[in-house]
Structures are given as C-alpha cells and as structure tokens.
Amino acid sequence: MWDYSEQVLEHFYNPRNHGTMETVEEPDVAVVYGEVGSISCGDALRLHLKIKESTDTILDSRFQTFGCTSAIASSSALTELVKGKTLDEALNITNHEIADFLGGLPEAKMHCSVMGQEALEAAIYKYRGIEVEHHDDDDEGTLICSCFGITETKIRRVAIENDLTEVEQITNYIKAGGGCGTCLANIEDILIEVQAEKAALADRVTAQLDTSAEPAEVPNLTPIQKITLIQQVLDTEVRPMLMADGGNVELYNVEGDRVQVILTGACGSCASSTETLKYAIENKLKILVSPALTVEQVEG
C-alpha cells in the first residue's frame, strides 16, 4: 500500500473544487480550461480557471480528474494553490509546490504533481492564445518514450526543475521509461547532458553578469527604495539570464544590507554553482545598488 501523507488522503477523501465550470456572461471574467494526460496513460486532468481579465487574476478553479488517489489529491491541492494568484504567479507554481502542499508524495507518484503543473500551464496558455508546443512539430522535442509519449524537452525540463539525476526518478515523475523500457538508455544520456550543462551554467552566467565596473556611489536610500532597487536589478539584470538557462531567482527578504534570495530550477541544485551565482548576483547588486550589500541564499 502506498505510504500517502495525511494531507493526500484528506484531499482525496474530501476533494476541494471538483467539477466543471460554466462559461459566464459577466464582463471582465473569462472561463478557460486546460487538459493533460489521456485515459490510456491512466491519468488525465482537466483544470478549469475563472480569470478576472483586467487584473489577470484567478478568481476560482475546478478540476476533473481521472486517476489514482494521489492524482485526485494533487488536482484538489492545485485548485487551492492557484486561487487568488495572478497568471504569472500561477505559471511559477512548480510541481514541487503541489507535492509540498500535500506534505509530499511517494516518489513513484510525483508524476501526479507534474500533471497538475502541466494542466495549469495548458489552461493559462490557452487563455493567452499560446499553443503548447507539441512534440510532433517541435524539432528539439524528439519523442523519447513512445509508450507514454514523452519528449526530450519534457524530460529535460522536469530534470532541471526537480534536480533529477537518476533515470528511475524520471520514470517516477513523468513515467518516461516505465513502459517497455527501451528508452531508458536514451533518458540516461539526456540526464548526463543536463548535468553537464548545469555545471557550465554558473560560469556562463557569471561571465554574462558584467561585474567589472566599479561600485557606483549611490545616494542614501530609504529601506523601501533600496528594496525596490534590488528587486529591479534582480528582475531586469539577473533573472532574464538565469531563465534562459532554466533557472530563476526570487527576492525573499532584505534585512539591513543582507539580501536573501531563493535560487530555483537549474540554479538551486548544485552547491558549487549556487556559490558562484550568489557571488555574481552580490557583485551586481554592489555595483548597482550599494557596496554594502551581501547576498545569502535561503531555501524556498
């Protein structure tokens, strides 16, 4: 028997927000849904969102799920997580947050949380009129696992976002390799590539963040001004570069001159690369905001 957390069982036995969502005629409100999975895979999720158009905010959410205990619990958790979030905030929800919300999922069931994250993305993309790339017309998305229709793009993404290094983990998260097993060697190759790229990432980003300039003397800032400026630097100077490589940075807190950030995705995984990145970000902030600033990495 699976070792489900109490929260998983609670959300399974008493699921929140299940059902469909009717289109409404109210101004400024849109209803949209995203789908992922299929009955042949053994799990499928249709996620409905009610969105306030002027603010891009999710007002409400419903799910319809075909799947096991943890698939239903993950769907229920997802509908709770997205409520009140802006679409950009919602897009930043990772499958890990869904799993964490449920007090964790058995490793072999992590794919349920991935399904939730994908359905959310599908719904938001649909609302925005962006077509999710399909493996058939995506050159980089070579089909790797034909049993479950998993592309290289998807394997790379889940490996980066969840810091997966073993083939078995990939199978647990997105099922790839769990059918006939003929693609296991290919998945292993992809993971080796991802690891190598990660190792190179920190160096590259450091090089890109030009830290050679002399620290500028910035006039005395109020705490609010300082935080705003730090946020601006992170948003405009640091994040775009990290995101291009599958990483991200979030400002967690500023205490005096201590800037606490959360490094996620490809950045947050290996100790040496985080150290390099932290140093690069610190330099950038010293130059553009205040020479007194130090950067600390905190866990999200």
Added chain:
Amino acid sequence: MTVIYLDNNATTQVAPEVIDAMMPYLRDFYGNPSSMHSFGGQVGQAVRDARSQVAQLIGAEDTEIIFTSCGSEGNNAAIHAALAAQPDKRHIVTTAVEHPAILNVCKHLEKKGYQVTYLSVDGDGELDLMEVEASITGGTALVTTMYANNETGVMFPVEAVGAIAKEQGATFHVDAVQTVGKVPINMADSTIDLLTLSGHKLHAPKGIGALYTRKGFKFRPFLLGGHQERGRRAGTENVPGLIALGKAAELARIDLASVSKEQKMRDRLEKEILQRIPDTSVNGHPLHRLPNTTNIGFKYIEGEAILFLLNQYGVCASSGSACTSGSLEPSHVLRAMGLPYTILHGSIRFSLSRYTTDDEVDTVINVMPEIVGKLRAMSPFSNDEAEWLQDRTEAVATVG
C-alpha cells in the same frame, strides 16, 4: 473497523484449525525429522501424514509431493526440472497471462538461448487450442500454463493442452496456485507432469508450498544440498508449515463439497454490482472460471482510487490498474485480453473464501454504487464518444 476480506487470491486467512495443528510443532515438537531419536522421529511421522493429506487433496500419491517454500519456488523448480529432463530441446511454450513467477523465469531463459512461445488469449481470457496445437512441436521441452488466472479466475483447459504436450513429448507443468482447494483436481487421471501449489492461497500460512511430480518423471532438484524430500529438495523441512499445509489440504478437501456456496455469493455480488452500476462489465469468461473470483471493469475511473475508497469501509480487494501494479502499465493479463483502456485502469478483483459471509457481500453491494458515483463525478470521462478517449498523451491547449 471490521475487515471485509475479499482479496483471497492475494492471500488467505490461516484457518483456526490449521493454527491449532501447527502450534505444537513450533512450541513442543521441535525435533528434526531426520534425527535418529524418537523425539525427532515422531516429527517425521507427522511430516508423512501431512504429505498424505496434500496428496489426497489432488488425487496424487504421497511420493509425488515435494514440499517447497512457496509457489515461486515450485514454479522455478518445475521449469528447471523439465529443461534438465530433456536438455537437447530448447523450446518452451507458455502463455502471455502467466504469473511473474513463470513469465520472468521464461524471460530469463530467453536470454540463456531458449526460445519461448507466449500463447495469446482472447477477449474472455481463453486460450485458442488451435494455437496451442500449432505452437507445441517435437522440439518443445516444456509446456507451462496456469490452471486458473489469478486476476480473472479464468480456467484453462489444461487436460486438452496436456494431451497435445504429451503427443509431442513435452513435459507439462501447471501452475495451480490459484486452483488447488478451489476446484477438485485429480492427478490420477491427468496429463499433468508437474503441478505447483502454495499454502497461503488455501488457508495455510505463507512460506510453505508443494510441487507435485508425476511418478516416473526424472526429477532434477533445483535446490541442492541435504537428502530431504528424498533428495529432490534440500533444506531442513519447514515442519510447522508443512503440518499446516497438510491440515489446510484436509480442510479444503472437505470444503470442496460446499464450494458452491462461495460461487453463489460471488454470482450475487457480481450480478448486483452490474445491475446497480452502469458502464460496468465482467472481465473474463463468465463460466470458465474459478468459483470465488470476479474481476469487474468500472469504466472511466481508476482502480487505486476505488480501492482507497473501499478501504474506508474495511473492504479489501485488488486492482489491475497501473497505479497498483508497482509498474506504470496496467495488468498484463487484462492487456493481453485486449480490453479497452476505459476498462483497463478501472478493474477491481473481488476474491471470496469459505469465510466470506452474505452480510459482507451485502456491504460491498451497498457501498460500490456510491464509490463509483463519487469517482465518476470527478472524472472528465463519461462516455466512449468523448474526444478525450483518443490516445492523447501531450498537454493540449489549442486556442478555441
């Protein structure tokens, strides 16, 4: 909460009489039956009696019974012995729906250079005797099939298969783990050379089984060592276990006279569920199957979720869905039957025993409609026409 145990094909409750019979051999009579003193010798007599009891259940002679540790050991030993008996033959015939204790041994043997034919089954889980006939040749060393399938309960016509095997000079092994104790078996007029049975499927404890080997069959041991089991299976006897198996066999023999009681309850359970819940069907041939087993497909919902809801009522059953199998694919048995995906993931097996009561069956009949209704209300699927039932595996977000 009282447990309603309808998972007897997984394992069974140890009969109280069986516990009583074995306890003295745990506590008091701990002697080794091979010892040259009467303290051990009296245990030897009990072992002989237990062997007789097992033999009688299947119409065999005492010397044809080898005690083993489990069904898997029996199957491994049987395959090993059959291949050793005709070392020049390199072909094995089995079926696509065997237990892993056969399938994985066969896969292993394929790597060692054996050629294995996996017989197909039809939508009812039945063999095609024409295919059986065409598959077994003079070069076939071993034909190994199950007597009844653990998931669906479907019974194979083993004597017809055995007759074909005999004609071609192949050894015929039958995995009867699910069958012994549930339907009468008589080895005296059978084509079967080797037959596996397991204690914990017939109200004996786990860790004891037996392998029937037809008199005259040149049996090569799988487990080498001491001279126990007349040199055919080394290792000090699991005395309490085999005493238990003997007692369980005796009880089963008596019980076989009244097994129709189980079948009546199974039929009622099945009929009521099918009547009360739409989009539901029985997997496997309705008649050619064990009296205690029903495998029901509930469309549009997933089996593990059904099991967790049943668990709330103390009801124990099992499912062939991917999520319960430990792998990511649904049951190989149901897939071999070519069942549609709408059923595949939502299959539930109820397996009854002599301890099942009418009240327990009533409880299941009463809770199932609510459970299925709850899950179907959450499911995005509700009929076979849905666009969703197309084999889509990627996130879809077409603008519309």
